Amino acid sequence: MDPHAKSFQKKKLFYVLTSAGKPVWTRYGECADLAVFIGALAAIIFKFQSYYNGVKDSLRYLRTSDTYIVILCTEALYYVCISRGKDSIESIYHQLEMLHAKVLSTLTSSITQTLLSRPGFDVGNLMGGTHDALDTLIRTSAISPCFLEGFMPVRMPISQRSQISQAFKNSNHEDILYGFLMTPEFMIYKYCRRGEQIHPIDIFLLTNLLTSYASLRSTMSWTPICLPNYNNEGFVYAYITFIQDTKIGIILISDNASAFKDLKFCADGIEKEIVSLIPVLMDAIRMMPYSITTCEAADFKHFLYMPKGDQYSMPSFYPSTRTILAEIPIECYKKTLRRYYSAFKLSKCAEYFKGYYVRIDIYRNEQIVCIRQPEYTLLGSISPLISSASVVQSVNQLLRWLKSEEQNLFIK
């Protein structure tokens, strides 16, 4: 038997390769062992492209009865996922796009130019030390509602958040492009230089950095990172420091490579000013994700709310009526997430309806409600036994509550 067969038994395999068929990264096993297999993948992709010469398109996926092979072709790098799971092609495609963003954030888009001029170039070597970060990216993107393209703030009183905002204002510096007070999972406060915006994918990449490298928490770092949606050609520099004995990080990002001292000074200033808030911040973080029992969401098992913009909010996955039970297994959560995704996708197609879009999907163990309006998107999971009239009532109640709670759930 093939000695690498073991890695092929995994449910979801990921490969990154160059268009010349050189392995760059593999989730399981060693690149060197998989050279032949990866070479074959590249050949298949290349052949399809050459058969359909002239069509500006490339192979998207192949499928067997139980396996999807999903392919993302960029100019010089191919991303392939072989999945035996229940994930939809779109969501896998999304994960591959995130992988691509991560590769760009590590190497910048100059890697494309390099590969186009030197197809035999060894990218794997340049990606050294990022294996765990890519693996983490795959895991976290599978359990977060990436399709919404947003991030989730910590639920906390608006008065505290404005105090933090004031601290960032008091320690501002012209070299600060973006500033964040965040945990590896949740955003507490974000600052953007006037006229700048930060793309949710760039935030996701930053989150990935904080989640993947625990060593960042014990030191201060000054690290180059490429935020592809800000500028995919070059690096910006991130000053990263964590407040001692907490998960709270102060991250200041600059486009000036020699701003370390100034940014350190700002971060020290910010930390000094918010030090009195740390106990309450710790409490707020401990409550995250908040339980649905703290929301006025009768009948709801779970919901996902996104007002206009790039932030969403959702409670943890406790069944509302049975809080004594352990958290439901991750598989159920993923299932609901998948259903949210397909409902959301359909609502996108139906955008030409304009205005109020409502859809209710009924499954054996839940009803998925999807409401889209110009001002917000709401997805929710409700028991299947509840009549549509009461569903409407519950939804209205939840929306009223969300409106009143909005300033605490989101960053202004």
Next chain:
Amino acid sequence: MDDNSAQAKVVLLGEAGVGKSSIVLRFVADTYHSDIEPTIGASFLSKIVNLSEGTIKFGIWDTAGQERYHSLARMYYAEAVAAILVYDITNRKSYEAMKNWHKELVEQGPKNLIVAIAGNKEDLVEKEQVEMEEAKSFAESIGAIYKKTSAKTRYGIEQLFKEIAIKIKDNRSIVTREKRGSIRVTSAVSQQPGVAKEKKCCS
């Protein structure tokens, strides 16, 4: 900052996986983990060392060894007073990489930079690929401090930084004694050329 102490920036350079972060963690926090993650970018740690004449506060830049970070290393060593070039005694390639680092420092590094060479992973001496004599004579030829170290067993770590501290103190061109027996690094001499250079390259 009180009068009785001085500050000195030290940068660690070397190939990925030779143990730069382990050396720093051993020195700063006296801990060791066999499976720490690769450093990204560079991390900054500090530690105060007591000498008979006063104290030196080391600000240590622990840089990432991966090739993609190589071109960025200059922004970390441009302001340094001392550089520790680390190689893994069980890995010939890392020794050659260390020599290249030295070449780069001579060409582009700040003047009067104190260089120390650390042959790390002394605990694996039976797998040695680089003879101590060879490394030692190289160190002598470039006027560098040479120490065999092991972040795992503590071997040589403390001495390495002590010797650097002493050399910083002795190096009259960058350190001046003050009346109360304190040491102060006069940054004007060592740092300015480097900073100016760096701006040129990054613009």
